[in-house]
Every structure is written in C-alpha cells, then in structure tokens.
Amino acid sequence: MAALVLDWYPAAARDLPWRRADTTPWGVLVSEFMLQQTPVARVEPVWTEWLARWPAPSAMAAASRAEVLRAWGKLGYPRRALRLHETAGVIASEHGDVVPSDVEALEALPGIGSYTARAVAAFGYGRRCPVVDTNVRRVVARAVHGRGDAGPARTAADLADVDALLPPDDHSAAVVSAGLMELGAVVCTARAPRCGICPVREECAWRAAGRPEYTGPRRPVQGFAGTDRQVRGRLLDVLRGADGPVERAALDAAWDDAAQRDRCLDSLLVDGLAEQHDDGRFALPA
DNA sequence: TACCCGTGGGG
DNA sequence: TCCCCAAGGGT
Numbered sequence: 001m002a003a004l005v006l007d008w009y010p011a012a013a014r015d016l017p018w019r020r021a022d023t024t025p026w027g028v029l030v031s032e033f034m035l036q037q038t039p040v041a042r043v044e045p046v047w048t049e050w051l052a053r054w055p056a057p058s059a060m061a062a063a064s065r066a067e068v069l070r071a072w073g074k075l076g077y078p079r080r081a082l083r084l085h086e087t088a089g090v091i092a093s094e095h096g097d098v099v100p101s102d103v104e105a106l107e108a109l110p111g112i113g114s115y116t117a118r119a120v121a122a123f124g125y126g127r128r129c130p131v132v133d134t135n136v137r138r139v140v141a142r143a144v145h146g147r148g149d150a151g152p153a154r155t156a157a158d159l160a161d162v163d164a165l166l167p168p169d170d171h172s173a174a175v176v177s178a179g180l181m182e183l184g185a186v187v188c189t190a191r192a193p194r195c196g197i198c199p200v201r202e203e204c205a206w207r208a209a210g211r212p213e214y215t216g217p218r219r220p221v222q223g224f225a226g227t228d229r230q231v232r233g234r235l236l237d238v239l240r241g242a243d244g245p246v247e248r249a250a251l252d253a254a255w256d257d258a259a260q261r262d263r264c265l266d267s268l269l270v271d272g273l274a275e276q277h278d279d280g281r282f283a284l285p286a
Numbered sequence: 287t288a289c290c291c292g293t294g295g296g297g
Numbered sequence: 298t299c300c301c302c303a304a305g306g307g308t
Contacts, residue, residue, distance in 0.1 A: 035304040038293075043304090076292035083306085113306045133304050181304060190302080191297085221301070224292080233292050271291090 025124030083111025135184025
C-alpha cells in the first residue's frame, strides 16, 4: 500500500503554499496550527500573509498578542493564535530561533500535541515519523482493517498501524505520510469516497469487503447556535474590529442574554483573549 | 474521558 | 434550511 501511495502522491498532491520546497520548518509549523480544525481553503491566504510578515519565530514573538489575534482574523479557535504566539516566543528564546525537530521537544511547546509534533518532524524536517490525523485514521481503518470509519481514537494502536506502513528511509516515509493524509482529504473522504480514482483500490480491505457501513459509535455532533462558543466569537469579533478599547455597551450589543454574555466575556479575560483597562473599557490583549 | 473551544462552506 | 463537518489540543 505504501508503494502505491508513494507513486501516487507527487503528481496528485495539491499545490499548497506550505508544501513548496522553500518552505521552512517554521512555515510548516504555522500551517499545522492553522489547519487544526480549519479547512485548507481558508488557511491559505492567511498563512501567506503570516509568513511574509513573520518569517521567523522571533519575528512573531516580537509582535503583540493583539496584532497576532487580528492577523488570525476569522480562522476560528483564536486560542490557537495565542498558543502559536507563545510557542514562537519559546522557540526564539530557548531554541535559538530554530524549530525543534524531535517529537518530544515539539510536544513540550504550547498548542502542539501528538499530531502537530509529528507533522512538523515529517513535513518540516523530512523525518520518518508516523503522522496520525483524522484522515489517516480513516484511510487505515478502511484500507487495512476493512472498516467504514475509524471510530474513537486508539492512540497507541493508531500509531503502530501507521508505523507498520511506512518505508524505512526518511524521505520515502515522509512522502507516504503526506500521501496518506492527502488520500484521506481528497479521495478517501468521510462521505462519498471516490474509490474509482483511488490508487490503493486494488489493495483496499474495505472495498474488497463490499464497503460495509460503519456501525460503531458515532461522535456526537457539536452544536453551535446559542453556545458560549458563538457568544465568545461575537464578542471577540467586536474587539478585533475596533481600533482601540471599546465601551462595555459595544459588547452588550453583540448578544442579548446578559448572563451568558458576562460569563463569556469573563472567560475571554481568563483565556487572555481580552483585557480590561483601568477605565473599564475592553480590548484585545497587549 | 468527555467536553469545550470558532468559523463558514457544502450537501 | 439545516446539518455535517475540517490537517486537534487542553483539561
């Protein structure tokens, strides 16, 4: 299976800016932060701006949190922007402005978990390092295990599954890792997989079994309308859009339910996504 | 381990 | 319209 993916990927891969040969590990790291739960299409323009503006960790570390949050715009989950900013500072001050290349050091950085650490090692440094994201888990569940979907994560087993697939040498392994993700993103999709154009179709256990439907537990769908998440988004949007501090009245206009609004504003302050000045007005953090 | 954390495009 | 979700991480 790895050989098929290895042959398929170079010509099939989308031309994404963070995949260009001249992209630095820092560029890869920034892309991985932005791609955590945000679609490629929305990340592309922002990533390009960010790398032009902050080409090294130290450059980003020198910016204020407010600048970073404004530049993050509406990518969503703005705490990622704060963690990336924090990580940039740690890399600048403790790693000589060089993005670490080993998984353990990467995982110690804010906002970097198992997936992101491995993605940076593999795609930023071309290492043989199993990368397991939702796409890879689905591809392995189908092609290897013959199941329609991956179900709940089994971290150690998932890593072992992928590790068993990777060729021994660094470069080929990194290409296969990227290829497995690409396969899940554009061919072996969650709904309406395009088996007709799949490079692995002849070896796919799921296809061989007649594409049985997934019967395991479904992950509950997260609601959004009316949640604190929506309210926080509204409030932060007001702060992002303002040139400077805003009166409480400006935030009051963003959501009717006063109790929920107050709770959310407080949580933004706690998270460091907003701050209150001595005059009582609110703003993005300095 | 569930649950929380934003946003907007597509079926 | 409404629902699903898209390269996760932290707690």
